[in-house]
Structure formats: C-alpha cells, structure tokens
Amino acid sequence: MDIGGIQPQAGSLHARPAGGLRGAAKVAAIVGLSVVLFALGAVGLWKHGGAVPASQPIEARSASLPDPVVVRSGSLAELISGLQARARALPKDWDALASLGLAYVQEARISADPTYYPKAQATLQRSLQLNGATNFNALVGMAALASARHDFAGALAWGHRAEALNPDNGNVHDVIGDSLIELGRYPEAFTELQKAVDTKPNVSSLARASYADELQGDVRGAIGIMQLAFQSAGNAQDRAWTLNQLGDLSFNSGRLAQAEASYRQAIQTDPAFVPPHAGLARVRAARGETGEAIRDFQWVVDRYPLPEYVIALGDLYRWTGQVQAAARQYGLVHAEEQLFRANGVNMDLEVALFDADHRVDLAAGLAAAQAEWSRRQSIHVADALAWELFANGRPAEALRYANLALRLGMRNALFFFHRGMIERSLGMKTAARRDLAQALSINPNFSLLWSKEAVRLLARMGGAP
Numbered sequence: 476m477d478i479g480g481i482q483p484q485a486g487s488l489h490a491r492p493a494g495g496l497r498g499a500a501k502v503a504a505i506v507g508l509s510v511v512l513f514a515l516g517a518v519g520l521w522k523h524g525g526a527v528p529a530s531q532p533i534e535a536r537s538a539s540l541p542d543p544v545v546v547r548s549g550s551l552a553e554l555i556s557g558l559q560a561r562a563r564a565l566p567k568d569w570d571a572l573a574s575l576g577l578a579y580v581q582e583a584r585i586s587a588d589p590t591y592y593p594k595a596q597a598t599l600q601r602s603l604q605l606n607g608a609t610n611f612n613a614l615v616g617m618a619a620l621a622s623a624r625h626d627f628a629g630a631l632a633w634g635h636r637a638e639a640l641n642p643d644n645g646n647v648h649d650v651i652g653d654s655l656i657e658l659g660r661y662p663e664a665f666t667e668l669q670k671a672v673d674t675k676p677n678v679s680s681l682a683r684a685s686y687a688d689e690l691q692g693d694v695r696g697a698i699g700i701m702q703l704a705f706q707s708a709g710n711a712q713d714r715a716w717t718l719n720q721l722g723d724l725s726f727n728s729g730r731l732a733q734a735e736a737s738y739r740q741a742i743q744t745d746p747a748f749v750p751p752h753a754g755l756a757r758v759r760a761a762r763g764e765t766g767e768a769i770r771d772f773q774w775v776v777d778r779y780p781l782p783e784y785v786i787a788l789g790d791l792y793r794w795t796g797q798v799q800a801a802a803r804q805y806g807l808v809h810a811e812e813q814l815f816r817a818n819g820v821n822m823d824l825e826v827a828l829f830d831a832d833h834r835v836d837l838a839a840g841l842a843a844a845q846a847e848w849s850r851r852q853s854i855h856v857a858d859a860l861a862w863e864l865f866a867n868g869r870p871a872e873a874l875r876y877a878n879l880a881l882r883l884g885m886r887n888a889l890f891f892f893h894r895g896m897i898e899r900s901l902g903m904k905t906a907a908r909r910d911l912a913q914a915l916s917i918n919p920n921f922s923l924l925w926s927k928e929a930v931r932l933l934a935r936m937g938g939a940p
C-alpha cells in the first residue's frame with residue numbers, strides 16, 4: 476500500500492482495496508484525527524470529521540473540525556482522578572504528569588470544554604521541567620495540545636522533537652503527518668503517513684490513508700481503506716468510529732441509504748458515541764424530515780455542544796422559519812467561540828466560514844480567513860478565504876483561492892458550489908454551470924443553506940443537476 480505515490484517499504488501493508496491508496500489520512504478534518512493519545516491506552520476518542528479512538532492514537536476531520544469525538548468519559552474521569560492522586564503523592568513523577576497532561580487534552584476534546592487546555596499545558600510543561608531530555612510522552616502531549624488548539628506549526632515542531640527520541644514510533648509519524656496536512660504541505664504529509672502505514676498498519680494509520688484518498692478525489696479507495704480499518708478495529712469504540720467515518724464518506728458522496736446504514740450500525744455498536752446520531756440527523760434533514768432532524772440535533776447538542784452541531788441545529792431552525800430559535804443557536808456559537816479563544820484555541824477558520832455563510836460581520840470574517848491563510852495554506856483554508864472574499868464583493872481575488880481549494884482533486888461538493896458561485900458573479904456562465912452541476916452531482920444535499928439555492932440557480936442558467 477502506498478500513499479501519495481510513495482512506494483511501499485519492506486514489511487509494509489500490501490493489501491490494496493479497489494480504487495487504490497494515493498494519500499494520507501483524515502480534518503479536517505482529521506484534525507479530527509490529530510490528537511495523539513497512545514500513552515493513555517484504550518481510553519477511546521471521537522470524530523468531527525475526525526479523530527479516532529485513543530486505543531489507536533491520533534486527531535481530525537478535520538478535517539476538518541476539525542476534529543472532535545465523543546465517547547463515554549467515565550473511564551477517562553477515573554484515569555484523571557488516579558493520575559491526579561499520583562501527582563500529589565509523587566510530585567516529581569514526570570511520566571505520570573505527562574500522562575495526566577494528555578488526559579486533560581482528551582477530556583477537553585470529548586467534553587467540548589476548552590478550560591482543560593490550560594491545565595494540560597501547565598501539567599505538560601511541569602513534566603518537561605522535570606525531564607526535558609527523554610520525556611517522549613510529554614512531547615507527544617504538547618503536540619496533541621498544539622493540534623487541539625489549531626496551532627499546527629507548533630504541533631509539527633513538538634512532533635519532530637518526539638520523533639528525534641523515537642523515530643520508529645508510527646504514531647509520531649501520524650501526528651507529524653496530520654500537522655503537515657493541516658499546513659497544506661501535502662507531499663511531505665503523504666511521505667510521513669506512508670512511514671506510519673509501513674511501521675504500524677492499524678486503525679489510526681489506515682484512517683489517515685483513507686482520508687488521503689478522499690483528499691485526492693478517490694472516494695472508492697477511501698471507503699475501501701476505511702473498511703480495512705474497521706476490520707482491524709479491536710474494540711467497540713474503534714468499530715463505531717470507523718463505521719461513522721464510512722457513514723460520512725457515503726453521505727458526502729450523496730448515498731443516503733448507505734450513510735444511514737453505517738450510522739445505525741455505529742450506534743448499535745456503541746450507543747454512547749455521539750457523532751453517528753448527528754449523522755442520522757443530517758440524513759433526516761436531507762430527506763426533508765426537518766422535525767425529526769431538529770429533535771435529533773437537539774439531542775446531540777444537549778450531550779456534546781460542538782460548534783459544528785450547534786450551527787447545524789441553528790440552520791435547521793432558520794430553514795424552517797424559526798428565526799428566534801435559530802438566533803439562540805447562533806448566539807451560542809459566538810459564546811463558544813469566545814470560550815475557545817480564551818483558552819488558547821485558534822478559531823479563525825471556523826469563524827470565517829460561519830460569517831461568510833450567514834453574512835454577518837464580513838470584514839472580521841475576511842480578516843480571520845486571511846490570518847489563517849498566512850499561517851497555513853491547506854485546501855480547506857483556501858476554500859474559506861475564497862468564500863469570504865466572495866462574500867465581501869471581491870470575486871476576482873476569490874477565484875484564485877477557489878481554484879487552489881480544488882488543486883488536489885477532492886470531490887467536495889461545497890468547494891465546487893463556492894467556485895460556481897464565484898464564477899457566476901464574474902459572468903463565467905459555462906464554468907459556473909459546470910461547477911454548480913458538479914456540486915449537486917457529488918452530493919445533492921451538501922448544505923442545508925445552499926443546496927436548494929444551487930438547484931434554483933442552475934435551473935435559471937439552463938443547466939441540469
């Protein structure tokens with residue numbers, strides 16, 4: 476199995492599902508797959524579009540949110556309590572402090588409570604003060620913390636320091652690869668993630684390989700490799716996570732029945748895992764079952780108020796004409812943004828997309844997108860900057876970034892919709908019809924806010940989805 480055109484090394488995984496493997500793992504989102512928690516053992520993890528169970532270390536999606544996951548926190552709470560007691564009894568136990576810092580990062584992610592990040596930082600720094608020479612776990616913890624705060628340059632630097640201590644650890648290659656993906660340094664990322672697959676072909680590395688294919692437009696290959704990840708999963712949490720990823724891959728490629736089946740199987744496998752419940756809510760919204768979708772998203776938000784889910788609930792209220800209810804959800808999004816920022820999390824990408832979609836505070840949204848682009852040139856940041864430039868009445872500049880967003884060949888319906896709208900505003904009717912039709916061909920239900928608008932505009936332009 477080779478990633479991004481890299482040839483497999485001796486001992487690498489040679490199984491190659493239909494469609495092939497051309498890249499690294501999941502952001503967005505697998506920023507969703509960017510938290511590396513292998514020091515904690517089988518604590519479990521989550522997903523945005525993103526992370527995998529800590530028993531099989533990682534982040535992501537993102538991806539894409541980038542990446543968030545939700546599992547039972549009981550065992551993690553017990554772990555934290557035990558590590559805290561050990562730290563009090565043995566304040567110079569640097570290894571226990573490193574594990575505690577990692578656990579705080581995990582708790583922040585699974586509870587959507589960013590106040591754990593400063594605790595994690597202080598604990599990991601204390602561990603490194605006690606042992607800065609051979610403290611592999613604390614270095615990994617600092618990489619995980621930086622990634623969770625969307626500081627991907629910082630995560631890469633910490634990851635390289637950890638790699639210098641243990642270059643044969645596949646999980647280190649995972650976190651370095653995740654950081655490179657988020658920074659938009661794709662060839663380097665694919666090389667790093669190839670090392671992870673060659674070193675340890677497990678749920679974590681296979682999930683990243685699946686995302687690599689998705690990034691490069693090979694959805695069939697991405698599904699095949701995620702199925703391999705499912706087969707290699709060693710516990711219910713890992714299986715539920717991979718099933719949810721399969722549901723997302725199906726939903727994002729317009730296959731509602733397959734998506735629903737995967738989400739339902741994930742819930743049966745681990746009922747406490749929240750993301751597949753959100754997936755079912757998306758399926759219901761796509762089918763026009765708005766009442767049921769609102770009910771389901773409210774259930775999700777009550778348990779895990781990730782901004783992604785709060786926005787979806789607000790958009791559903793808006794779509795059904797419940798303006799005040801929508802405003803309450805959007806207000807919660809801004810409150811969460813302030814809380815995350817106060818605890819060191821960079822929210823510029825999320826703010827830019829939200830503001831452009833909802834046409835609020837466009838100048839601030841554009842500034843946020845430009846600031847994020849100055850830090851990292853990923854395809855997702857390029858798309859956000861293109862959409863913000865368009866919303867601010869600068870379509871000629873926007874087109875450049877819309878083209879950059881599609882440079883890997885990713886079959887992302889929203890990317891094509893954004894470029895189609897930009898092209899339409901520039902009078903590029905043929906190109907606009909092509910891209911709007913492509914968006915609807917990939918996924919007719921790509922957005923609560925924009926799918927119907929794409930259909931309407933395409934019909935006015937004489938095209939057909």
